[in-house]
Amino acid sequence: MVEWSDSERKTIASVWGKIKVDKIGPQTLARVLIVYPWTQRYFGSFGNLSSASAVLANLKVANHGKTVLNALDKAVKNLDGIKATYSELSQLHCNTLNVDPDNFRLLADCLTIVVATSFRSEFNPAVQATWQKFLSVVVAALSSRYH
Amino acid sequence: MSLSAKDKATVKGFWAKIAGKADDIGQDALSRMLVVYPQTKTYFAHWKDLSPGSAPVRKHGATVMGGVAEAVSKIDDLTSGLLNLSELHAFQLRVDPANFKILSHNILVVLATMFPNDFTPEVHVSMDKFLSALALALAEKYR
Numbered sequence: 317m318v319e320w321s322d323s324e325r326k327t328i329a330s331v332w333g334k335i336k337v338d339k340i341g342p343q344t345l346a347r348v349l350i351v352y353p354w355t356q357r358y359f360g361s362f363g364n365l366s367s368a369s370a371v372l373a374n375l376k377v378a379n380h381g382k383t384v385l386n387a388l389d390k391a392v393k394n395l396d397g398i399k400a401t402y403s404e405l406s407q408l409h410c411n412t413l414n415v416d417p418d419n420f421r422l423l424a425d426c427l428t429i430v431v432a433t434s435f436r437s438e439f440n441p442a443v444q445a446t447w448q449k450f451l452s453v454v455v456a457a458l459s460s461r462y463h
Numbered sequence: 464m465s466l467s468a469k470d471k472a473t474v475k476g477f478w479a480k481i482a483g484k485a486d487d488i489g490q491d492a493l494s495r496m497l498v499v500y501p502q503t504k505t506y507f508a509h510w511k512d513l514s515p516g517s518a519p520v521r522k523h524g525a526t527v528m529g530g531v532a533e534a535v536s537k538i539d540d541l542t543s544g545l546l547n548l549s550e551l552h553a554f555q556l557r558v559d560p561a562n563f564k565i566l567s568h569n570i571l572v573v574l575a576t577m578f579p580n581d582f583t584p585e586v587h588v589s590m591d592k593f594l595s596a597l598a599l600a601l602a603e604k605y606r
Contacts, residue, residue, distance in 0.1 A: 444498070
């Protein structure tokens with residue numbers, strides 16, 4: 317069972333509250349597809365992903381980035397039940413989407429970096445530690461129903 | 464996943480922009496590593512102060528970035544260029560190579576906070592590849 321201090325809860329709520337999903341979501345997914353190009357295997361129907369600029373201009377990528385990031389809201393609002401919160405999503409990713417769960421870690425890393433570009437020095441070591449702890453719990457939850 | 468000509472040009476170009484802040488980058492990356500991945504503190508039990516921005520952290524951050532600078536200058540052949548550093552890490556320091564990935568991640572986070580506009584996705588991928596290649600060269604002599 318994951319334990320969250322009051323300070324951690326505050327930090328997570330504060331960071332999430334300042335994240336503009338419509339901006340950060342698209343940037344994050346674009347970075348995943350550019351920095352780890354093998355992840356494009358899951359997006360054959362998205363059209364032109366042939367260059368960094370194509371990925372950044374791709375509307376399907378942008379929309380899907382928003383979808384993915386919006387899903388984090390459930391975890392933020394339910395810190396004490398993240399595993400249960402993502403049980404169905406985990407099954408979906410395993411059984412229907414057939415996504416290698418290592419990709420959750422790649423997305424988390426890219427999200428951290430995009431948040432860093434946005435928050436800059438406000439994203440200090442302590443905030444980074446809490447944020448990464450939160451994302452690692454999310455990643456574990458999404459991996460939890462894999463078989 | 465070897466470095467293309469484009470990667471090398473990107474790394475060199477970005478390095479030229481950031482080299483002036485190398486010490487700050489090193490200090491910040493190391494500070495974050497010690498806080499975000501506390502298991503890395505096991506390598507620094509001999510330091511008096513492991514807190515972010517402390518004197519030993521500043522000094523060592525500069526040392527590490529000196530190594531990165533050397534790697535940039537030897538980017539065409541990292542394995543032979545970093546042989547001495549590899550021997551140091553393999554035989555004396557014996558840092559578990561898994562930690563190279565951890566430090567690399569924190570360097571990237573610092574670059575993102577300090578150079579948000581220059582650290583584009585293209586620069587990000589080239590720098591990530593470069594740091595991975597650097598880590599591989601550093602691990603060359605391990606076994």
